[in-house]
Amino acid sequence: MAPLASYKADFLRAAIAGNILKFGSFELKSKRISPYFFNAGDFYRADLLEALATAYAHAIIEAHRSGAIQFDIVFGPAYKGIPLATAATIRLGQLDPATYGHTTCYSFDRKEAKDHGEGGNIVGAPLKGKRVLIVDDVITAGTAKREAIAKIEKEGGIVAGIVVALDRMEKLxxxxxxxxxxxxSAIGELRKEYGLPIFAILTLDDIIEGIKGLASEEDIRRTEEYRAKYKATD
Structure with missing residues (x-):
């Protein structure tokens, strides 16, 4: 396997140092017992948030320059997606101001529509007629992403793709x-259902490759065994 891109390796190190990526024994919603757990909500410290924003921005730039996605707005589904979209948009403008500094906007949704003031379900840039890139932490069952897609389309936006922090590569x-x-996998099902490009900063394969020297041999072995048992067909 080729070495991780530098932004992926930096992101993985930050996730481990900040205790966002943990190893042990964790019960998932599926009732499976996972040897690792990733919680993007723990990127709440300034230096960790910067690492997160940088990783998202690089992943988006890479996908954009390859021609895989074309977008106008970065959209963060409430609630975890809101700081992700905001931070990623700022970092995009800093890394490549000529491309993203004056044209790329962000939006997010409300869980419940506001019935006073400006009203509506969307905060930030209007979505009508715009290409919208969804940014979120992970895709578990895909339910939240389907809801986000429906909201964007209801507002007249065109969903351009999805970028998440982690692809567990795990079968449903x-x-x-x-x-x-x-x-x-949930990601595979969404790709098939909507025909959308979906990207992840890290995959489970990346984690296993990247934690060599950062995690114990036992943690690596258990994670490899988990991958072998639950790896998806797509």
Missing amino acids: PSPDGDDSKPMP
Whole structure:
């Protein structure tokens, strides 16, 4: 496997140093017991938030320059997506002001529509007729992203793609509870359903490659075993 891009490696080190990426034993919503846990909500310290914003901006710039996504607005679904979209937009303008400094905007949604003042469901740049890039932490079942897509389309926006911090590369639970069956991931299902480009700063493969020398051999072994057991077909 090729070495991680420098921004990915920097992001991974920051996540471990800030205890955002943890190793141990964690019960997920799916009831699976994961040997690692990632919580982007813990990037609340200034230096960690800067590392997060930088990683998102580099991932977006990389996808944009490759031609995979074209966008006008960075959209953060409430609530975790709000600081992510805000920070990423600022960092985009700092890293490449000629491309993003005066044209790229951000927006986010309200959980409940405001019935006074300016009203509405959206705060920030209007979405109508604009290409909208969704930025969020992870995709677990895909429910929150489907809701965000529906809100954007209702406002007249065009969803251009999705960027998340982590792709666990993990298959969805089988309807009959048999985890030995091949199944797609939540990201794979969204790609298939909407035909959208979806990118992640880090994948589980990146984590396993990047934590060598940063995590114990036992943590690496358990994470590799978890990947082998639950890796998705897509």
